[in-house]
Amino acid sequence: MKKSAFITIIGRPNVGKSSLMNCIIGQKVAIVSDKPQTTRTKIMGVYTKDDNQLVFIDTPGFHKPKNMLGKSMIKAVGDGMGDVDVALFVVEASTKFKIDENELPAAELALIEELKRRKLKAILVINKIDLLESKEELLSIITNYSNFFDFDSIIPLSARKKDGIDILIDETMKFCKESPHYFDAEDITDQPERVMVAEMIREKLLRCLDREVPHGIAVDIEKFVERDRANGEPIIDVEATIYCEKESHKGIIIGKNGAMLKKIGTMSRKDIENFFGINASVKLWVKVKEDWRNRQSLIHTFGLD
Ligand SMILES: Nc1nc2c(ncn2[C@@H]2O[C@H](COP(=O)(O)OP(=O)(O)OP(=O)(O)O)[C@@H](O)[C@H]2O)c(=O)[nH]1
Ligand SMILES: [Mg+2]
Numbered sequence: 001m002k003k004s005a006f007i008t009i010i011g012r013p014n015v016g017k018s019s020l021m022n023c024i025i026g027q028k029v030a031i032v033s034d035k036p037q038t039t040r041t042k043i044m045g046v047y048t049k050d051d052n053q054l055v056f057i058d059t060p061g062f063h064k065p066k067n068m069l070g071k072s073m074i075k076a077v078g079d080g081m082g083d084v085d086v087a088l089f090v091v092e093a094s095t096k097f098k099i100d101e102n103e104l105p106a107a108e109l110a111l112i113e114e115l116k117r118r119k120l121k122a123i124l125v126i127n128k129i130d131l132l133e134s135k136e137e138l139l140s141i142i143t144n145y146s147n148f149f150d151f152d153s154i155i156p157l158s159a160r161k162k163d164g165i166d167i168l169i170d171e172t173m174k175f176c177k178e179s180p181h182y183f184d185a186e187d188i189t190d191q192p193e194r195v196m197v198a199e200m201i202r203e204k205l206l207r208c209l210d211r212e213v214p215h216g217i218a219v220d221i222e223k224f225v226e227r228d229r230a231n232g233e234p235i236i237d238v239e240a241t242i243y244c245e246k247e248s249h250k251g252i253i254i255g256k257n258g259a260m261l262k263k264i265g266t267m268s269r270k271d272i273e274n275f276f277g278i279n280a281s282v283k284l285w286v287k288v289k290e291d292w293r294n295r296q297s298l299i300h301t302f303g304l305d
Helices: 017-025 068-080 106-117 135-146 165-173 193-208 247-254 256-276 296-301
Strands: 003-011 043-049 052-058 086-092 122-127 153-156 218-228 234-244 279-288
Touching: 003 017, 003 068, 003 106, 003 165, 017 043, 017 052, 017 086, 017 122, 017 165, 052 165, 068 296, 086 106, 086 165, 122 135, 122 165, 135 153, 153 165, 193 218, 193 234, 193 256, 234 247, 234 256, 247 256, 247 279, 256 279
Parallel strands: 003 052, 003 086, 086 122, 122 153, 234 279
Antiparallel strands: 043 052, 218 234
C-alpha cells in the first residue's frame, strides 16, 4: 500500500533547515550558507523508501521583512505550511537559553502562534547539537521550548555530523497516510535544473562575499544547454547574469582584474559538473538593477514570488 506525507521545514534564518533537508535527501537540493536568509523560495525535497514517500518543503527563514523580497519570502513560509501533515520546527542548540530564562526569539514565537492558528502538528528539531558542551544544556533547551508548544516529539540532531537523522526520518514516517506517490521514486526535488544551476551560482556568491552584497544578488540563467564537443564528449554550456543593486557592489563581485568573478565561476563549474556528472563551461556577467528587491516585476522575473 502506497503512503505519503507532506512535511514543512520552518524556523528562524540560519538554524540549518536546508542543511537538514539535504541530509535527509542525501543530496544537495537546497543551497546552504553561513549567512541568514539564504533560502528565498519554497523548495521541495523528496525522500522515497519502498512504499513510503516523504515530501519535505524547505522554507525561507522566518524574519521581519525589510523589503518586497522579504515579504514574498515570508509569504512562502505561510504557503509552505498549507496542506501539510506535520511541521519540523527547527531551532539551533544554543547556550543562550538558560533554564530560568523562559524566553524565545520573536520570530520563533510568531511561528509557534502560526502553528497554533493552523492547528498543525509539529516535531521540535534541535539542530547543531555538535556545538553543545553538556547534556544539561540540551535539557534546558527542551524544557524551554516545551513550555511554548505541545510538540509531538523532540529530536536533537546534527545535520552537519549526520547524527540523529535516521531517528527523525522514522518519526516523520509516522505521519504517512495512504495515498498515491506524487513524485517518481528517483525524483529528489521539484526545482527545474536551470533553477538549481542559478542557485549553485548564488551559493558561491553567498560564500565568497560579505555584508549586504550577497543579499542583493539575483542570478538569471541566460543559457543552459548540453552539446557534444568536437571530440564527442558532452558538455553543459551555462551563461548567467548576476544582478546586484549598486555599481559599487558590481565592482566587488568582479574583483581586482576580474579575480572574484573568476573564482565564483570556477567554484560554480565544479559544483555543476559534480551534480550533472559531465563537463561544464560557465560564463558570468554582472549587471546592476537598482533596488530590485523592492520591484515586484523584477522579483517575478527572477522567479522569487
Ligand atoms: N555546527 C553546525 N552547523 C550547522 C549544522 N547544520 C547546519 N549548520 C550550519 O548552519 C549554517 C546555516 O545553514 P542553512 O542550512 O543554510 O540554514 P537555513 O536554516 O536553511 O538558513 P536560511 O535559508 O537562511 O533560513 C551553515 O553555515 C551550515 O553549515 C549543524 O548540525 N552543526
Ligand atoms: Mg535555507
